[in-house]
Amino acid sequence: MSWYQRNKWWMVRVMRLPVDVFVFATLAFFLIRLLPGDPVSVALATINQPKTPELEHNLRIQMGLDGSVWDQLLRFWGNLLHGSLGTSLDTHLPVTREVLDRLPATIEIIMLGLGGAFVVTMVLGFLYIRFANEGLRRFIRLTTGFATSVPVFVVAIFGILVFYVILGWLPAPLGRVASGQSLPLVTGFPLLDEVLTGNFADLGQTLLRYVLPVGAMILTYTPNLLTQFVGGLDRELAQTATRFQVAAGASRQWIYFSVMRRSVSSVVVIFGLFFGSLIGGAVTIESLFGFGGLGQLGIRAVSTADFPTLQGFMIIIVVFCLVMFVAVDLVNMWLDPRRRPGVSSEES
């Protein structure tokens, strides 16, 4: 097999990404313009100035809503090719910068919460196949029964009530560091920046302040991942491949590894499906713990009726989601070659 044939599966998937981004941005363009209601009049209602036709006209131009839809689309595509999504009406900064400045901090929270949930899922899953203890298994099955989507901020509020208000073990949920201090800014990922600038006192503070939000995310998302994982484990344990390994005298470690590797891909699929609700959850968590970030930007854009920011905000977040979907697909295809396009197996 040539190099191209061996690596075609991921190259094709990665190459589809720019097309997806372009199609999605165009779709978002139309979706936003098809909504009933006029953003210009909504914005006018928030401005404390006499409403003159000139003001309205200027606003329309600033929003990029002047001319016919096709003019707007051509301008939108032209800007998109240059990587520009317009300028915020509120701060007069490029929208891409506004969003990309805040994205890393949000990604950090999501990755910690999701990564934590993944680790807990793996550990519980391993315990589930390692020990045939009925009590333990019942406990793990009971946990999966909570696989619903209780909003993560509700879980976090119970956490705040117990660990801050009643017990006083954790600091107040008011930002990443004590008030009055500011975070160093290098990459935009707060923890990484604190390590890079050697601010280990701040790092400790931030870690302590991350306990509740990350803990709430782990508590909320673990049951959902675990449902998939335990289901996969039950299925894979009964498969002939597993029995063959046992019969062939493979070591226990190898059998555990093999069963877990085959079951984990359904967890990874759920990762992809969940990603949207994770970003939504992260927005509420940021708002609850005073972390600023993407949610704050969205809320500010809503309250000032900042049309270019709203449009760019949505497009950039979805592009990020699309990138994550590609990553999920690639990890899945890497874990389970049967999922690669053009590969046939006895099951498909």
Next chain:
Amino acid sequence: MAETHVSAVLLPRARAARTHFPWGGAAAAFLPLIVIVLVAVLAPLIAPHDPEKTVADTRLAPSGEFWFGTDSVGMDVFSRVVFGARIAVRFGITVAVCATAIGILVGTFIGLSERSRGIQSALGGALNRVSDYIVAIPDIILAIVVVGIMGASDLSLLIAIVLTLVQAPIKLTRMEVLRVRNEAYLEAAELGGESRARAAFVHVIPNSIGPAMRNMPLIFGNCVIILASLGFIGVGVNAPTPEWGYMISSGLSDLMLGEWWETVFPAVFVFLSVLGIAYSSRAIPRVWPRIAAAFSTPSKKRKNLA
């Protein structure tokens, strides 16, 4: 439903046993939904005070008169929480009905147009792709953008939530239609000279709405979650409205000072209602075949007699 017919035909002796309506199972499955809806409907009777008026001093602790205390402007938290159920249920039912109805229509159109040619096929394919892309937008983010562009109102909230939740019934109905459209009765209808639109409404839709209908409690639950999340970050709901998410966020600063009742009671209600609806939405599909069997067998008998 098609399965139950088949099994009833294949197992004529089992039919008598099936006709019993599964009272216990159905009651247990529907109970959480019924309780929530009852609280919402009877809110004016349950709530002792006006939910949007100052009725006492601010920040009173829970007591005999004010069961859940009062909030930072002196409104009764218990009344507000009960009326909050009303808002959640009103939105939940409206969204579930709208999303399911639109989803069934669009899903049927997409499913049927996949076999046809020309402009309808292109339109159906395009709609299917659009739906795929909209699924990729995080629900809260889409709602923030829709509310931001349309301004905060009930209508914009409704459109925002329906837009995110309509995708599941579209996909479910499409899958069902793809299965149903190969059935012989459709071919018979076509040969009998029925128009395609009539065939779609008379034959395809009634036989493919099952999954979308059973998905309704799930939409209801998701709607409650999205509404509470939006209210919590302060998007879409205006000030005195007793909406759970908004109540939670407006009581936060008092929670930090130890006055927990303003925040914790609405949070408990969100928690319980979401868990309850989730339980219902898993239990209803499980008892549904038995309920359908109990209903469909007598009606079949009646048809046979006629």
